[in-house]
Amino acid sequence: MDYDEVREVDPEVADALTGERDRQEETLAMIASENHVSEAVLEAQGSVLTNKYAEGYPGARYYAGCEYADEVETLAVERATELWGADHVNVQPHSGTQANQAVYYAMLDPGDRILSLDLNHGGHLSHGHPANFTGQIYDVEQYEVDPETGRIDYEGLREMAEAFDPDIVVSGYSAYPRAVDWEEIQAAADAADAYHLADIAHITGLVAAGVHPSPVGVADFVTGSTHKTIRAGRGGIVMCDAEYADDIDKAVFPGGQGGPLMHNIAGKAVGFKEALEPEFETYAQAVVDNARTLGDTLADHGLELVSGGTDTHLVLVDLRESHPDLTGGDAEDALAAAGVVLNANTVPAETRSPFNPSGIRAGTAGLTTRGFDETAIEEVGDLIYRVVDDVDSEDVIYEVGERVVELCEEFPLYAR
Ligand SMILES: Cc1ncc(COP(=O)(O)O)c(C=O)c1O
Structure with a gap:
């Protein structure tokens, strides 16, 4: 996936494509509406x-x-x-x-x-x-x-x-x-x-x-x-x-x-x-199990989950109880700086603007495609909490970022 033909014609777009390929490979895609398709689908x-x-x-x-x-x-x-x-x-x-x-x-x-x-x-x-x-x-x-x-x-x-x-x-x-x-x-x-x-x-x-x-x-x-x-x-x-x-x-x-x-x-x-294929059922069950593990891990750290948990591929965290001064947008930015890509989200009875709401939403479909199991997801939950609890700490963001890179190497996405 080197985009050589594109590079011949248009190096700027080729740079963007390889940049995006590397971004996906080297960060944790936890936006709940995203996933990674196979090379056959690509x-x-x-x-x-x-x-x-x-x-x-x-x-x-x-x-x-x-x-x-x-x-x-x-x-x-x-x-x-x-x-x-x-x-x-x-x-x-x-x-x-x-x-x-x-x-x-x-x-x-x-x-x-x-x-x-x-x-x-x-x-x-x-x-x-x-x-x-x-x-x-x-x-x-x-x-x-x-x-x-x-x-x-x-x-x-x-x-x-x-x-x-x-x-x-x-x-x-x-x-x-x-x-x-x-x-x-x-x-x-x-x-x-x-x-x-x-x-x-x-x-x-x-x-x-x-x-x-x-x-x-x-x-x-x-x-x-x-x-x-x-x-x-x-x-x-x-x-x-x-x-x-x-x-x-x-x-x-x-x-x-x-x-x-x-x-x-x-x-x-x-x-x-x-x-x-039968493996897809195993995959989908793992997505849900991973989301539950992620929710449990975040809740054990004291974060409040909307509805108290999940039955699906996503968790929605209401930050107002545990971190009243932290907006979803600030949490999203700090997590992105550490390589955890998810989104700020409105929560029921929202008191902030939809542009910088009070929650964050995270999904497990993408990480499960990469092979993340419940142990790895639990660690991801710990890493998310470390950043959310200390968004202004450059040291925390750096350390979490280092570990994210290691996890990404452990669970590679596409053959390059
Ligand atoms: C419930 C629901 N319906 C529709 C859509 C729109 O999908 P698309 O982005 O494919 O238009 C979304 C997107 O996330 C969604 O969550």
């Missing part, structure tokens, strides 16, 4: 399919020469169907946000009502935030997590659904560490005779492996990103019941997108094949 994503226009769907394209594009997309769809078990799958969305957009566009009219989780409580911009098109086109009301437990208040949600009468209830989250009870959300949607969109962007891999309950067969629509826990490269996916298949396909293309990114769809096909 190769497929960097393939000649980037040259191909294939508007339409397999067997019904608007261009000639689509025989290999058809083959690749059909394989991606077949494998996704096997992984998640939905009646219908569309693998063309360019990202998770575009997958959500397709569902709204297919099923809602401007002014229709969306009931979704507040961003500060773990929701996502594409679920109705004012800065997103969803917040501008639709009438949005938002639910929150229970302030005591940090968990979805399903009864409260149902009452809100009855009062607000939404057209769609959105579940699936960005910063929610607990298993979601899809049937409870469905009950809220049913109470309002609304559709239910379950956005499993973060937990696609956990659901595919059966280590998190699946909303497929419960919710009308299931969307996701393909580059997070499923490790299949950048992109999105929509799944739905057979009755909505045509509406969804039309909403993806031509409704919201032009030509599909066939190279990315090739990456999805390869990543899905990898996820169908």
Whole structure:
């Protein structure tokens, strides 16, 4: 992975690519929405399919020469169907946000009502935030997590659904560490005779492996990103019941997108094949076990975890109790200086600005891909605590940084 061809043409971009390759190799990627794809997925994503226009769907394209594009997309769809078990799958969305957009566009009219989780409580911009098109086109009301437990208040949600009468209830989250009870959300949607969109962007891999309950067969629509826990490269996916298949396909293309990114769809096909291997289940279970170990380690040091722990790939730390003067942004910066890359995050009942909130969010999908086991993750938890507890100490940042480099060498990422 030397990017020699790029260097011939464009040394500046080649420098950035090798810099990024080294950054990923030499730091701990703990941003909960990230992961590391295999070299096979990388190769497929960097393939000649980037040259191909294939508007339409397999067997019904608007261009000639689509025989290999058809083959690749059909394989991606077949494998996704096997992984998640939905009646219908569309693998063309360019990202998770575009997958959500397709569902709204297919099923809602401007002014229709969306009931979704507040961003500060773990929701996502594409679920109705004012800065997103969803917040501008639709009438949005938002639910929150229970302030005591940090968990979805399903009864409260149902009452809100009855009062607000939404057209769609959105579940699936960005910063929610607990298993979601899809049937409870469905009950809220049913109470309002609304559709239910379950956005499993973060937990696609956990659901595919059966280590998190699946909303497929419960919710009308299931969307996701393909580059997070499923490790299949950048992109999105929509799944739905057979009755909505045509509406969804039309909403993806031509409704919201032009030509599909066939190279990315090739990456999805390869990543899905990898996820169908029995080792993927072992991987997904290890992601969850590692997250639990990380949470336990941080909690043993006195940090407060939102909801008290995790059932997924991520932990969310509310710093206000243990370190009232420390913002998530300052913790993020100090950790990044030590080679631990995670993100500042809002926490329920946030009292600071979303630009410098009171929490940090950390995920274990990437480190588990590198082979980090529970012993190594426990040490990572200790290292995170050392920095968080002493963000101004250059010595601590230096010492932790040295150990991070050693750990990265112990658990290499790509052959170079
Ligand atoms: C719940 C949820 N939905 C959608 C998305 C958007 O995914 P993408 O970045 O692929 O558009 C995210 C991103 O993290 C997410 O957490």
